Amino acid sequence: MNVLRAFRRRAAIALEDRELNDNIRRSTGMTLAKRRRLAAADPDYDELREKVAAIRRESLERRTELLAEATRQLTAAGVQVHTAATAEEARRLVAEIATRHEARLVVKGKSMISEEIELTPLLQQRGLEVLETDLGEFIVQLLGQPPSHITAPALHLNRRQVGRVFSDKLGADYTEIPEELTEIARRYLRAKFLEADIGISGGNFIVAETGTLALVENEGNIGLGTTLPRVHIAITGIEKIVPRLDDLAPLLRILPLNATGQRAAGYASLLNGPAPPPSADDPPTHGPQEMHVIFLDNGRTHLARSRQADILRCLRCGSCLNICPIFRHLGGHAYGSVYPAAMGVLLSPWLLPIPHKGARVWRGAAVSGPGHHPGNSLADVCALCAACDEICPAMIPLSDLILSAREDKGRTAPLMQRAAFRLFGGFTKHPRLFAFAGRCLRGGLRHLPARLLAALSPAWSRGRALPPIPDKSCSETLKREHPTRLR
Amino acid sequence: MPKSTSAVTLFIPCLIDSMYPEVAHATVRLLRKLGIGLSYPAGQTCCGQPAFNAGYWKEARVAAEHFISVFADAETVICPSGSCVSMVRNHYPELFKDSPRLLKMAQGIGSRTFELTQFLVDVPGVEDVGARFTGTVTYHDSCHLLRGIGVRDQPRRLIQGVKGAHFVEMKDSDYCCGFGGAFSVKYPGISTAMLESKINNIIASGAHAVVGCDMGCLMNIEGMLSRMGSSVRTMHIAQLLDGSPHSQSGGA
Numbered sequence: 112m113n114v115l116r117a118f119r120r121r122a123a124i125a126l127e128d129r130e131l132n133d134n135i136r137r138s139t140g141m142t143l144a145k146r147r148r149l150a151a152a153d154p155d156y157d158e159l160r161e162k163v164a165a166i167r168r169e170s171l172e173r174r175t176e177l178l179a180e181a182t183r184q185l186t187a188a189g190v191q192v193h194t195a196a197t198a199e200e201a202r203r204l205v206a207e208i209a210t211r212h213e214a215r216l217v218v219k220g221k222s223m224i225s226e227e228i229e230l231t232p233l234l235q236q237r238g239l240e241v242l243e244t245d246l247g248e249f250i251v252q253l254l255g256q257p258p259s260h261i262t263a264p265a266l267h268l269n270r271r272q273v274g275r276v277f278s279d280k281l282g283a284d285y286t287e288i289p290e291e292l293t294e295i296a297r298r299y300l301r302a303k304f305l306e307a308d309i310g311i312s313g314g315n316f317i318v319a320e321t322g323t324l325a326l327v328e329n330e331g332n333i334g335l336g337t338t339l340p341r342v343h344i345a346i347t348g349i350e351k352i353v354p355r356l357d358d359l360a361p362l363l364r365i366l367p368l369n370a371t372g373q374r375a376a377g378y379a380s381l382l383n384g385p386a387p388p389p390s391a392d393d394p395p396t397h398g399p400q401e402m403h404v405i406f407l408d409n410g411r412t413h414l415a416r417s418r419q420a421d422i423l424r425c426l427r428c429g430s431c432l433n434i435c436p437i438f439r440h441l442g443g444h445a446y447g448s449v450y451p452a453a454m455g456v457l458l459s460p461w462l463l464p465i466p467h468k469g470a471r472v473w474r475g476a477a478v479s480g481p482g483h484h485p486g487n488s489l490a491d492v493c494a495l496c497a498a499c500d501e502i503c504p505a506m507i508p509l510s511d512l513i514l515s516a517r518e519d520k521g522r523t524a525p526l527m528q529r530a531a532f533r534l535f536g537g538f539t540k541h542p543r544l545f546a547f548a549g550r551c552l553r554g555g556l557r558h559l560p561a562r563l564l565a566a567l568s569p570a571w572s573r574g575r576a577l578p579p580i581p582d583k584s585c586s587e588t589l590k591r592e593h594p595t596r597l598r
Numbered sequence: 599m600p601k602s603t604s605a606v607t608l609f610i611p612c613l614i615d616s617m618y619p620e621v622a623h624a625t626v627r628l629l630r631k632l633g634i635g636l637s638y639p640a641g642q643t644c645c646g647q648p649a650f651n652a653g654y655w656k657e658a659r660v661a662a663e664h665f666i667s668v669f670a671d672a673e674t675v676i677c678p679s680g681s682c683v684s685m686v687r688n689h690y691p692e693l694f695k696d697s698p699r700l701l702k703m704a705q706g707i708g709s710r711t712f713e714l715t716q717f718l719v720d721v722p723g724v725e726d727v728g729a730r731f732t733g734t735v736t737y738h739d740s741c742h743l744l745r746g747i748g749v750r751d752q753p754r755r756l757i758q759g760v761k762g763a764h765f766v767e768m769k770d771s772d773y774c775c776g777f778g779g780a781f782s783v784k785y786p787g788i789s790t791a792m793l794e795s796k797i798n799n800i801i802a803s804g805a806h807a808v809v810g811c812d813m814g815c816l817m818n819i820e821g822m823l824s825r826m827g828s829s830v831r832t833m834h835i836a837q838l839l840d841g842s843p844h845s846q847s848g849g850a
């Protein structure tokens with residue numbers, strides 16, 4: 112229940128924040144408009160979407176086999192493959208690699224999974240400097256905030272706010288011109304790439320048949336972070352493995368179209384293992400000396416066996432955030448998870464909690480106890496408008512999954528609530544009782560003092576007046592006029 | 599008894615039955631005017647959607663079984679609510695997936711159940727019902743009608759067929775009004791913020807009346823319009839098409 116209470120508190124704050132509201136609506140609106148134009152202009156878009164949905168369905172069905180195959184191929188290419196059952200295990204693995212290499216500076220490409228496992232605080236505790244290199248992530252890192260969106264981490268900020276952050280935290284001259292802001296970050300980060308010992312990335316997709324790691328980005332920072340440092344660690348969910356190299360073409364087309372409204376991402380890196388050891392004959396090659404892939408489970412296997420399994424088909428495009436009217440009013444931070452809106456509401460409760468001390472405030476009440484508890488789901492935070500169903504490039508039936516999560520949750524609801532619905536269910540098969548309940552409702556609404564009704568749901572009645580209450584239901588009149596055809 | 603193809607069976611959702619009977623009466627008058635014979639099974643209650651959406655599927659199943667038994671013999675069921683039709687069409691099969699007999703009945707009834715405007719335009723092919731209205735009208739796409747059962751053009755065509763009515767689109771007409779049933783009660787703050795966006799778009803459209811096909815949304819919208827003292831009228835499409843002078847909800 113803490114998760115819900117924390118959500119309510121943060122949501123109330125977000126609703127009051129005009130600037131936040133404007134920022135979110137402007138950015139999501141822009142991405143949606145670009146996306147809509149591109150999708151509409153592409154005569155094959157529906158076909159592409161079907162194709163992508165089929166690939167992701169297959170990925171989910173064959174997940175165990177694909178994990179084994181990917182592990183084999185990656186290992187053969189000289190990659191050190193690890194599997195982590197929990198976030199804690201994944202963080203330990205990274206820390207061990209860092210210790211082994213006596214690393215001091217770690218550069219990160221935008222990786223939501225490293226946020227999921229809260230990697231940075233642990234590495235910092237161990238004395239490492241950890242630097243985000245994606246512009247948006249860099250900005251929120253300077254502010255000490257988590258990302259507010261899975262593809263646009265600083266979506267909740269406008270350029271004036273970013274200008275202030277750069278002048279406060281980096282001592283740069285204030286500017287709000289986007290190009291100049293990018294340049295400030297670029298200058299600061301460029302030097303760090305050369306010094307870094309370890310580069311950490313996520314993984315958009317991993318191809319099982321070839322052991323290829325696919326990374327897409329727009330800033331070139333991931334390309335640098337995965338080639339310049341001695342060691343590259345990619346952390347990715349076990350659900351990101353796709354069967355064939357051919358699958359990448361549709362995936363790499365649909366992902367940028369939805370994520371940023373672009374025909375293609377600025378850069379796509381296909382990595383196939385560390386650089387070969389230098390030899391006397393060959394010129395030295397690009398790439399890290401050591402490459403690690405960490406496959407993270409963190410509740411996903413459990414989720415794969417649940418009724419919400421289909422959310423594991425997610426491509427992390429962010430469209431269901433951009434289109435969600437609730438997200439557009441609150442932004443991501445209110446959800447208390449790095450994964451907000453439809454995909455997050457479905458995914459987050461399954462991810463294992465991280466029981467470390469001093470959990471960051473934004474996380475609010477961390478989930479207690481290991482494993483999934485349906486009561487912790489924010490599935491109620493949805494008006495079931497189904498706009499996400501319509502947009503999801505993986506064709507995940509998001510609102511149906513949210514409904515099923517609600518059913519799971521219903522079993523843990525307070526007794527009174529369950530009793531009320533039991534009563535409702537009973538009434539629906541007894542027309543007379545049902546009509547009587549309707550009369551009681553109308554009587555109550557008509558005769559109870561308006562102030563009492565308003566007190567029952569103050570926020571509801573602040574914005575809306577109750578409708579005028581009729582004397583009679585229509586069935587009382589119609590029944591007489593129209594003979595029934597009841598069995 | 600042979601059934602004439604024009605005979606339809608009316609399902610009045612519980613919200614309309616209990617709170618907006620005038621919408622039901624407008625629906626009846628409209629169908630009569632069009633010469634469509636209708637019957638009204640007195641045993642009908644609720645499609646079960648409130649329980650289903652709240653996660654109480656067992657209770658929803660009770661309501662759904664009752665619905666199926668009441669409408670088992672109906673050739674065509676008409677309902678002036680997109681969201682209830684979406685419930686019957688899209689979610690009954692899920693509720694009865696483990697019971698082949700009920701599943702078959704549910705699928706059968708689903709395919710014979712129509713939302714009012716969907717029926718009028720798709721079945722008898724009516725677009726001009728001979729109604730009149732003076733003023734500018736805008737239309738709110740309710741989520742379940744639009745995305746649940748794919749009804750977008752039918753209500754627009756019917757509105758455009760109303761003499762004297764000038765139709766204008768509002769911005770983001772397909773954007774949720776924030777009702778979402780229990781959602782608006784559980785999260786009134788978020789719901790109100792969503793509703794404000796909708797209201798702003800309605801007012802900016804310059805329409806005298808906002809028309810919709812779901813009383814849930816319209817109750818929400820009307821609630822804020824009337825709290826604001828706005829002169830924009832909220833009308834169920836049956837009321838617009840019925841074209842009667844006392845067609846606005848209000849005179850309880």
Ligand code: SF4
Pocket residue numbers: 424425426427428429430431432453454502503504505506507509
């Ligand atoms: S659930 Fe679908 S729309 Fe949402 S992020 Fe994943 S792929 Fe994109």
